[in-house]
Amino acid sequence: MNRPVGIGIVGAGRIGTLRARLASRHAGVRFIAIADSDPAQARKAADLCGAAFHGTENATVIAHPEVDAVIVATSEGEHVAPLLQAIAARKPVLVEKPLALTLADADRVIDAAEAAAVDVRVGYSRRYKDRYLIAKEQVAKGRIGRVLGASARVYNSRAQALAMLGRNAHATPVVDALTYYVDLLAWFIDGEALSEVYARGQKGVLAAAGHAADDVDYALLTYADGTVVNLSVSYALPSQYPALGHAARVELIGDQGVMILDDDHTDQLMYSETGVPHVYLPDHQVNMVFLQSGTPGDWALGEFWGPIANETRAWLDHLVLGSPCVLPDLRTARATLEATLAIEASLALGAAVRLPLPA
Numbered sequence: 604m605n606r607p608v609g610i611g612i613v614g615a616g617r618i619g620t621l622r623a624r625l626a627s628r629h630a631g632v633r634f635i636a637i638a639d640s641d642p643a644q645a646r647k648a649a650d651l652c653g654a655a656f657h658g659t660e661n662a663t664v665i666a667h668p669e670v671d672a673v674i675v676a677t678s679e680g681e682h683v684a685p686l687l688q689a690i691a692a693r694k695p696v697l698v699e700k701p702l703a704l705t706l707a708d709a710d711r712v713i714d715a716a717e718a719a720a721v722d723v724r725v726g727y728s729r730r731y732k733d734r735y736l737i738a739k740e741q742v743a744k745g746r747i748g749r750v751l752g753a754s755a756r757v758y759n760s761r762a763q764a765l766a767m768l769g770r771n772a773h774a775t776p777v778v779d780a781l782t783y784y785v786d787l788l789a790w791f792i793d794g795e796a797l798s799e800v801y802a803r804g805q806k807g808v809l810a811a812a813g814h815a816a817d818d819v820d821y822a823l824l825t826y827a828d829g830t831v832v833n834l835s836v837s838y839a840l841p842s843q844y845p846a847l848g849h850a851a852r853v854e855l856i857g858d859q860g861v862m863i864l865d866d867d868h869t870d871q872l873m874y875s876e877t878g879v880p881h882v883y884l885p886d887h888q889v890n891m892v893f894l895q896s897g898t899p900g901d902w903a904l905g906e907f908w909g910p911i912a913n914e915t916r917a918w919l920d921h922l923v924l925g926s927p928c929v930l931p932d933l934r935t936a937r938a939t940l941e942a943t944l945a946i947e948a949s950l951a952l953g954a955a956v957r958l959p960l961p962a
């Protein structure tokens with residue numbers, strides 16, 4: 604199969620623009636249209652990727668006759684409306700994580716997509732970071748046997764936290780960041796239902812800056828078959844901490860082996876007198892940096908490399924060539940959303956929360 608496609612991008616901020624630039628470099632993409640509620644943003648992204656059409660009306664881009672598939676990269680709380688528009692137009696979608704902010708919204712999207720038989724994937728780009736793809740291969744090959752327990756932690760600087768909270772005041776490090784590792788570990792464990800969550804957190808610098816978010820959260824997840832997972836997140840590291848994105852560590856204990864995945868990038872250190880711009884925060888600069896620690900990936904010699912590049916190319920290859928794409932479908936992304944909401948509920952209650960949650 605080799606069917607060139609037209610792509611519509613709704614929400615042309617940092618990630619939407621990156622996806623548009625990657626799509627413009629894909630041999631199977633013959634047309635790009637861009638929509639953003641901010642006309643200046645739409646024009647800027649269109650100029651950067653050579654889009655044939657841009658505007659502020661999402662419906663116009665989604666319904667455009669040259670558009671065969673849609674990328675929804677609006678802010679966290681703005682995914683559902685353009686998603687439902689694309690599904691109604693029977694066009695496949697790649698939507699950024701989290702799928703939605705409530706289970707009710709997620710269920711509306713699932714019902715519409717299943718009724719219209721539309722393929723919707725959710726941008727859990729950690730799956731397309733090389734080390735995690737290769738780790739999944741080992742688990743799938745049974746090389747560590749049955750996963751009995753696992754842990755993952757993700758740290759990031761408070762500069763990133765303030766940018767995230769600036770984008771969405773209700774965002775939390777759990778729903779916005781830990782969600783990647785909830786998805787990743789569920790992918791490694793492969794399909795067991797989550798039955799209970801217990802979580803505790805502590806406030807500090809983010810609260811002092813006027814935000815409700817915790818500085819650090821720890822959660823213990825127990826799955827139906829007894830598998831236990833320990834997750835933690837802190838978006839309160841000092842602003843000048845040398846990681847430009849997620850500083851993570853993932854460990855899996857199987858009954859026939861173990862995997863320890865260091866994703867801190869401390870083995871790639873650069874100190875620059877002139878300073879290093881942040882891949883994600885326009886007015887943020889550091890002197891000491893762990894290279895390749897930017898969450899989406901990095902520009903190098905005119906091309907973009909890393910998780911978002913692998914992910915966007917894999918999804919476009921899936922559309923154009925029919926090749927497999929390992930991104931989660933809607934029901935899997937709903938389970939990840941439910942897990943993060945259960946962690947938030949346990950933090951609020953100070954008690955264990957059993958699943959499923961009421962929708």
Ligand SMILES: NC(=O)c1ccc[n+]([C@@H]2O[C@H](COP(=O)([O-])OP(=O)(O)OC[C@H]3O[C@@H](n4cnc5c(N)ncnc54)[C@H](O)[C@@H]3O)[C@@H](O)[C@H]2O)c1
Pocket residue numbers: 613614615616617618619638639640641644661676677678679681699700701726727728770779898899911
């Ligand atoms: N996969 C990753 O590595 C990754 C990294 C960062 C962010 N994200 C996710 O991507 C999404 C976007 O994040 P971002 O950092 O690009 O945010 P951003 O604020 O830079 O961009 C969002 C854009 O959407 C536009 N927008 C908002 N509501 C809209 C609407 N209803 N219709 C049309 N346009 C609308 C805004 O004008 C803005 O230009 C979020 O869901 C975020 O969680 C994913």
